Amino acid sequence: MIISVASGKGGTGKTTVAVNLALSLNNVQLLDCDVEEPDAHIFLKPKILTKKTAYLPLPKINYDKCDFCGECAKACNFNAIAVLKNKVLVFPELCHGCGVCKLVCKKNAIQEKNREIGVVRKGNAGEIDYADGVLKVGEAIAPPLIRGVKKEINPNKTVIIDASPGVSCPVVEALSNSDYCVLVTEPTPFGLYDLKLAVGVLRKMSIPFGVIINRDGIGDNRVEKYCEKEKIRIMMKIPMSKDIATLYSKGIPFVTEMPEWKERFMDLFKEIKNEITR
Amino acid sequence: MKQIVVISGKGGTGKTTLMGAFAELAKNKIIVDCDVDAPDLHLILNPKIKETHEFKGSKEAILDESKCIKCGKCEENCRFEAIKNFKINPFKCEGCGACAIVCPVNAITLSEKIAGYWFVSDIRLGPMVHAQLGIAEENSGKLVTAVKEKARTLAENNKKDWIIIDGPPGLGCPVIASINGADLALIVTEPTMSGIHDMKRVLKVTNHFGVTAVVCINKYDINPEISEQIEKYCDENNIDVAGKISFDPIVTKAMVNGKSIIEYPDEKVSLEIKKIWERIERCLNE
Structure with missing residues (x-):
């Protein structure tokens, strides 16, 4: 099963959700497909076992x-x-x-030579299988590297994909073939506007999805009203909490310090499974 | 005329909040939103759209099934995994046209599609150029370039002093297109491990393209220790720290009310941002 985590707006908590969900489940593989700014490794501190250079063919004139x-x-x-x-x-x-x-x-008169566009790294963080892509600085095009990361998908595991922000090609590439997508938003006008865009992407791609409201309490209730009107399931709310923010700033996944959240992420996973089989 | 772009690497660090403030603080400027994927600046600046332009940035392959002889040549030559079982997946198709070239019976045509719109608008504080990429579309870099070209023409014709650009997160094609030709990139970061990691990566990008960068630390007091690390890193690498902004819930409150933080002029954060703008102004006028 492939569960992706996306958002539209950046900085709403995709990596937080992806990492904490991964740490709460068994038999998990986490793929960080935000190849421009991969951050999941900061929280999981995986042991990297292999690094594979990813290439894109470039024409060479004879x-x-x-x-x-x-x-x-x-x-x-x-x-x-x-x-x-x-x-x-x-x-x-x-x-x-x-x-x-x-x-x-x-x-x-045209041959092709390989041009390096980034690296696919593989390893593990405790029980979690880990892979990410790191786009080479100055490279513009992320999707081929994302495809490289997704080649590492292990179908025997629960696969969690951390996507990049936005609603364009890198996100579409990261989300394609997902069984379910969790959209992380924040209860603000920016959060809502970008959530609507992300909902548009998922509806266009026919991927079932639900919403997590992060930093609940900081803004207003327009996200909730929108979800209610659109019959979109709100799967979880993570409150605005100084403790969670401090742990985040230090690169510590909050389920490791607040074990009661592990159960909530396990429930979230159960709910996702139900939604998929429904 | 000087061009400033606000970027961050990591999303959600406060680019647009700063842009909303700069729109108030800068004189004789044009405001540009180059986060064409997920543009939010209009939610604060309430632009009145004067011109709407179609963005025909890309093409997509269309298969005429009645002509298809199922030879499989298209799938063989597609490098984007966009063709499977004689069907084209529009989400994977990058519009390169390889399939149309190799098809022996001309069953595939490339058609141009409208991949978004860009707008010229008026805001209370002057002109604004912005855009919206179509949902799940590609070529955001091209749309960014279209927006910037228009902004540049407008700025030249109207003798503007500043072009101020809200950039996208990340460091891929729309970011590269946004920073191209900028006199200064302001990198907004936050004192978290992710913030510092992503700042370092985006600094490599500005360096790679020869764009001068300065850094500002938003919500610096949520982890003063990491803020110090950021300052130390910048100091060691000769990067100017243009300022630090405190964490204050008033920032979100202003956003909820559709206002720029500068519309709360006596707040500490407003004064901090004002100082950053003055420093940038000085830095570029020197």
Whole structure:
């Protein structure tokens, strides 16, 4: 079973929920798919056992064969190639590694070389199987690395996926094939606006979902009213608590200091299972 | 004309709160929201939209099943796992067109799609350019670039002194597009282990692209020890700490009321943010 944790707005508590849920269950694998800013390792302190470099193919021009016809630049939908009179410019930061340039080149003048885009790290944190992706600094495109992390999915485990904020391609890539998604929000106008966007993503992708309100008490009740109106289940509320915030700041998952929360996360998991089989 | 971008690496550290304040504090400026994925600045600044533009940033492959001979060439050539069992998954398709090129019976066409909208608006404090990426869409970097180009033209035509940009979280394509050409990146962090970790990563990005960065620590008093660590790190790496902002529930209260924190001018946090703005102004005018 794959449970993903997403949010729309950043900093609402995705990693907090993903990590504390993982620590409350048995037979778990946690995948941190926020490859731009992976933070779950700060809380789980996993022992990293393997590091695999992830690559994306990048076109390389063979000038002995190239006749500067410009077909590659015309076919590239990402503006990643420009053909000049006697030179071909490739822009790695725009290239998606799709291979279209190579497909259309009649002179067979394009080869591909691997370009490093990041690292997939694997290991364990106690009983938890752990994997994450770390995007190389300066790299623009996260989805291929997210796909690399998701290749590590172990179908025999309960898989928890920590997604990145936002509602665009990296989030879609992280959420695809999830059995359920937990949306973490905060009870503020920003939280609500971005929650609505995230709900739109999940409805479009036909993934069942529920909401967790984090820092309950800091704002207003518009998130609750919205969920009620939209018949969205509020699975849990985590109160605004100085203790939880302090533990978070130190990189300590709060279930380890507040064991009563373990049961609540176990209940959450039961509820998710019920929702999926319903 | 100077361009400032507010970023953070980690989400939820207070970028938009600061932007709402800068909109009040800066004179003769244009305000830009480049968090096109999850834009929130409009919730504080209440823009009146004057122009709406379609953003045609990407394409998607469409299969005509009546023509398909199920040869499987498309699936073989798709590098995004977007084609399975002679069906195209629109969420995985990146619109590269490889499938259309290899299809022997022309059953696949690439169609341009509207991937979002961008707007030119008026706020009480001047012009604003902002956008909304379509749900589950891609190419947010391109939309950011479109928004910034418009902002730049407007700023030049109207002789503005400042372009102030609210950036997205993370450090991928929309962030890179946001910081491109900026005179200064203000990195908003918080004194948590995640905050410091993500700040260090985003500082590497600004450094990589040669953009000068300064840091401000939001809610610095929730963990003074880590705040000190951040200051020490910045000091050792020659990064200016433009200021520190206290934790105060009034910030959330202002947001709930749809107001900028500067509309509560006597609050300590407002004064702290004002000082940060003055320091940035000085820093860029030097």
